[in-house]
Amino acid sequence: MNRPSLGVVLMSVGAVATVAGALMYVLPGPGLPVLLAGLALTAGGAAVRITGGR
Numbered sequence: 001m002n003r004p005s006l007g008v009v010l011m012s013v014g015a016v017a018t019v020a021g022a023l024m025y026v027l028p029g030p031g032l033p034v035l036l037a038g039l040a041l042t043a044g045g046a047a048v049r050i051t052g053g054r
Contacts, residue, residue: 002052004048004049004052006045006048006052007045007046007047007048007049007050007052008045008049009045010041010042010044010045010048011041011042011045011046011049012045013041013045014038014039014040014041014042014043014044014045015038015042016038017034017035017037017038017041018035018038018039018042019038020034020038021033021034021035021036021037021038022035
């Protein structure tokens, strides 16, 4: 798996985790840690995607 596609996978997983965290934040559940992890995965995936394309 090359670096740009790894970045896309990380951003996709991060987006799903962010949405799940936002839903759990509104509903009863541990939403804030999942939301923060999703945002971190999305940012990390974007960084890998940007730096891997050069």
